[in-house]
Amino acid sequence: MTLPICNICAKTGVLCSVCESKLESGKISELDVELSKILYKLGKGEIGFERAIDTKNFIVILTRKENVGKIIGKSGDNIRQLSKKFGKQIRVIGTDDLNEMIYDFVAPGRIISINTVYKPDGSVIQRVRINKRDRKKLRMGIDEIEKLISSLTNSNVEISFE
Numbered sequence: 001m002t003l004p005i006c007n008i009c010a011k012t013g014v015l016c017s018v019c020e021s022k023l024e025s026g027k028i029s030e031l032d033v034e035l036s037k038i039l040y041k042l043g044k045g046e047i048g049f050e051r052a053i054d055t056k057n058f059i060v061i062l063t064r065k066e067n068v069g070k071i072i073g074k075s076g077d078n079i080r081q082l083s084k085k086f087g088k089q090i091r092v093i094g095t096d097d098l099n100e101m102i103y104d105f106v107a108p109g110r111i112i113s114i115n116t117v118y119k120p121d122g123s124v125i126q127r128v129r130i131n132k133r134d135r136k137k138l139r140m141g142i143d144e145i146e147k148l149i150s151s152l153t154n155s156n157v158e159i160s161f162e
């Protein structure tokens, strides 16, 4: 299990110099710190995650797939507590696989296809086509989804509707 801050910091709530400098340099955010402390307590040290992102309507927690269920908790107990605490809905997304991650971000919108496109200038993008009838179902803005996925994976993502 790994958290953005070390276990001792998550446990005591006081940041050591290493974690403090990660926070100061922007490698981790206040939200990462806060969430680490809460999840450490909720999971008795057994729950890890990689990053948390505060979007307009959601807190997105990114983690390895094996942790998704633990973060959600028994019948969603942890999620409910986190949601109350942060006053926002919580989404937990597995980061192991780019395509799965895209599916999770876009859900419940239906993806028609994801293609890797090699541009003439040498850059690579992931082109995601979504059923246009699902446009209203998306829980985040297109720009927001594109930006999040791009920043998390270093892949450029372009979403279109068909």
Ligand SMILES: [Zn+2]
Residues within 6 Å of the ligand: 005, 006, 007, 008, 009, 015, 016, 017, 018, 019, 020
């Ligand atoms: Zn620390």
